[in-house]
Amino acid sequence: MLAAEAGAARNTLLAYRADLEAARKALGGPVSSASVEALKSLGEQWSDLAASTVARRSAALRRFYGFLFDEGFRSDDPSSTLPRPKLSRPLPRILDPDEVERMLEGAAEKAQGERPVALRNLALLELLYGSGLRASELVSLPRRGVRPGSPFLILAGKGGKERLVPVSDRAHAAIAAWDAVHPGGKWLFPGGKAHLSRVRLFQIVRAMAADVGIAPDRVSPHVLRHAFATHLLSGGADLRTLQALLGHSDIATTQIYTHVDASRLVELVNARHPLARRGD
Structure with missing residues (x-):
């Protein structure tokens, strides 16, 4: 069923x-x-x-x-x-923008040597942070799933529901460099007899964090997805747009990211709400 x-x-x-x-x-x-x-x-x-x-x-x-x-x-x-335990939703772990940028710069520096593994890792990181993909969505991308020059990727996420996710110019450049040395096959990120596993992706991401001095236990593919959402919200994205990009079926799931932007919301109310101008 x-x-x-x-x-x-x-x-x-x-x-x-x-x-x-x-x-x-x-x-x-x-x-x-x-x-x-x-x-x-x-x-x-x-x-x-x-x-x-x-x-x-x-x-x-x-x-x-x-x-x-x-x-x-x-x-x-x-x-x-059946038991019904009370649950409190934990706040997502996130990285600051400068920490993510350090990871990207470190991966890009290694990729300059054009070693296939380094080029692959940079492409993985750019898509994780730049597109907000789930780990399972990223590792199972087909070889030609990201079309050159296309600003969006059509993705089948949880439950087979399709959505559009953004693909940045940086991600396109990283994928093109990786594609030039790609070993071939069905998957964009092959591994063993199929595609790269989620466990291996987890290990790769933590190693990239350690390379630039960030505690590995603070970083995972899902933490980078959280960073994508949090930094977009801080940059002015609305919750409905974020919900669509992340593929959340319920906006209540997306609302958890508002905690990181409390200061911006207070400033917005103080600057825009009619009552804030009554004392002028």
Whole structure:
């Protein structure tokens, strides 16, 4: 159902499968026929897990039992007994613009030697920060996915939903340099028998941070995506535009980035709001 009707991406399907498997182990038997009493025990069994993990597993089970009830496989929906931990959304980790620029300058300096690995790494970094791609979206780009001179890239993101993302002149130049030494194949960033893995991308990004004196544990592909969003917002982008560029289905997800721009918003209210001018 998730694949055929909801159009869930492969990673989403794998996550649901893993959560249902974890529930099966905790229950000691089939999840589909679990009793209300058995489900009540999950809260205690999962008490040592992070609240976000418990919330995700419970959400997967609620979706599963809702499906069973709707399709007539169960006469009841026992999901009301599942744990509902309180969650507080953490603020995204970000880098300052000068820190990102240091990473870009360091990668560009290495790429001047025209070593294939250095040219590839610069192209990866330019797309991560300049386009705000998710790690999985970046590593799975096809060889000709970025068209020379085109200011946008059409991307199939989560759930197969297409969106336009910007491609800067700097990113185009880095991709062209990488393409000149590209080993060939289906993927823009090949690795092993397929494309570069997300784990390998994570390692590459952290190594580039360490090369310019930035603590590696502060940097990841997702942190660079956060930096893309935060710096765009600081530069004047509105939330709806940012939502479209990031591929968020709910603008509430995008609103988390407003915390970094509080000072600019206060200045905007003081300068533009009619009440701010009453004392003039």
